[in-house]
Structure formats: structure tokens, C-alpha cells
Amino acid sequence: MKIKFLALLAVATMLQACSGSGGSNNSVSEPKEVHGIQPDKVAEYVERFKTLNAQIKLILDGKESAVEFLDMDDEDKQVYVKFNQGVLIFGFDMDKEQPIASDFTIFKGDTSDIEALLKKPSQVLLHKEMTLTRSGDNFEFDGMLEDKxxxxxxxxxxxxxxxxFGAGNASFELSKNKQSVLVSGALGTSSYVKLKQLxxxxxxxxxxxxxxxxxxxxDDINMHTGRLVRNAQMTTEIRDGGEAYSGGVDLFAAGYRRVYHDGAKLGVHSWCCKDGKDAGQLSKTDPAHGAQLTFFREMLGKTLGxxxxxxxxxxxxxxxxxVMTKSEVDKYLLVGQ
Structure with missing residues (x-):
């Protein structure tokens, strides 16, 4: 199941009210540093995330489960969440910036294959009656589901x-010799937490x-995850058959040394949006480029970044x-190594 990042980032921005990038351009010799999250505020940001994330829970028929974001369908206004017994799908109104009480369904079954589970669940529990309340930072569904x-x-x-919405679902698997870690999934705030702990x-x-x-x-916290990589002088590696897209390429670029194997895929694109425009449609001097320019100057140098x-x-x-060609990877990410 592929996450629809544009819709997800829009929701995360609305809910978190994250500060945007601003204030830099490439024509200045010593540009001002720009950050979505100021470096001296990262610890505070992460602690708030931990506090909020610990409050998320699903209690079904008296049994509590942890949950993990899976996907979002912006057309149907639905969010997909995995828990230990299956998948929960609930509605989310992006205009009102809140969940929808009347849209709540659970598909139970083996979560090792989400697509197969949704096509052939062992049990389907449908919305019967539900209330939706808000208390502080939390939304709470409370009600009854009916077996289909x-x-x-x-x-x-x-x-x-x-x-x-901002946690991501990336896994970090430590090797037996504890010298390398294998990363898969969508990067987010939990990725920063996991890597720092490792x-x-x-x-x-x-x-x-x-x-x-x-x-x-x-992306705001992902750039700081990249700084964890660089400050630890870690090598980043992508092997034959490996794939990294968008923010995954940012993380690869953060490596003190970068190793690319033929057959790997590094995929890049523009981010969205400012005033309805992709980043690629903005002037190079637009302040919205600030945080990304700051990051890539740090990782790749003042010119190449x-x-x-x-x-x-x-x-x-x-x-x-x-998907970057080998010559593009050599030009931008492997030069000088």
C-alpha cells in the first residue's frame, strides 16, 4: 500500500500548524540558516510528540491495541490505520481539520498482507453508533460497531x-553485529526517535x-534525522534492489560517506505546495526553499547542495x-567520495 504523501502532508500541516520554511536564497554568499524546526527546539518537539503519541490507542471489545498509520485516501476522505487484529478505516474532513464520526469500519485479519486483508477479511465491523468528541489535543471516537x-x-x-499523521511507520532493524541498521517504510518523527535511541x-x-x-x-524532522546521521559520521548505503524516494533520498544524502549499488533506485521530485504551486514552479529566490537549501548546503556543500x-x-x-540515473547519482551524491 503506497502512502499518498501530498494528502498526508496537508493533514499533518493543518493539525500540527508547523512553521514553514523561509528567508534564504542561493545568490547570497553566506545565507542565513533556515529551519522548519529550530535545532535548539528539536528535543522539545520530540518530547511533545512522544507525549501525544503515547495517548493514541484503540480499545476494541475491551482489548487495547497500539496503532500505526498506514495510508490516506484524499478522494474518499479516509485514513487507514493498522492494529494487531486488523485495519481501522475512519473518515477525515480536511476542510474542517477533524475526523468524521459517521465513518468508522474495522477489517479484521492477518496484517502481514494488508491488501489481501482488505479484499478478504476474516470479520468486518461496521459503524453502528458513534460519538466524536475533542478534548485538548485529542479526538475520541466512542461507540458501537456491528458485525457485518x-x-x-x-x-x-x-x-x-x-x-x-507525522509519526511515519519506518522500521529500523539492527544487524546482529550492531554495526548497521536496515530502514524500510515511511520516515517521520518516530524515525528520529528510533535512530537517536539506536x-x-x-x-x-x-x-x-x-x-x-x-x-x-x-520533512521538518526528517532533515534533523539526517543531521543525526551526519553528526554520527554514518555511511548511508542503498543496495541492488533497494529503493528510496523523496525524503529517503534526503536521508541518503546525509551520509558522511554514501554507497550506491547498481540496481538501486533513488527517486526525487518536487514538494508541494506554496500558494497552490509545486516548489519547482517557484522562483529560485523564493523564501520557501530556505530550509531545504540549508540542509543540502550542510550535506553536499555550498555549491553542490x-x-x-x-x-x-x-x-x-x-x-x-x-528515478535518478547512475550519471545523476555520480554527479550529485557520490562526487568527492
């Missing part, structure tokens, strides 16, 4: 907040391998993707 076949009733409670607890950890990284659901950034936003629109 038996009409049996099941009590349910679901608490969610903004951290669900680095703090494993001083020999030196290589980050991108296995299948779909992108980032929170901006060159690479502007290349990415021109390579494909936000709704598309361009």
Missing part, C-alpha cells in the same frame, strides 16, 4: 491526535542501509517521481 454477518455488537474507543545505545553503529523507503511524512536541491524539484512534479 452476525449483527453482533462490539464496543470501541479510539483516541487520536496530530502525532498519528545511536545512543550502540556506539559501533556506523552504516544506515536504505531498503525500501517510501519517503517522509514530516543548492544545485542538487533545484535539480530534484525540477526533475518531477510533486505528484510524480524521477
Amino acid at each position: 454477518d452476525t449483527t453482533g455488537l462490539f464496543p470501541v474507543k479510539f483516541v487520536l491526535n496530530e502525532s498519528l 545511536l545512543d545505545n550502540n556506539p559501533s553503529l556506523k552504516t544506515l542501509v536504505l531498503v525500501n523507503v517510501e519517503g517522509s511524512v514530516n 543548492p544545485d542538487f536541491y533545484f535539480y530534484t524539484i525540477q526533475a518531477a512534479p510533486a505528484a510524480g517521481i524521477h
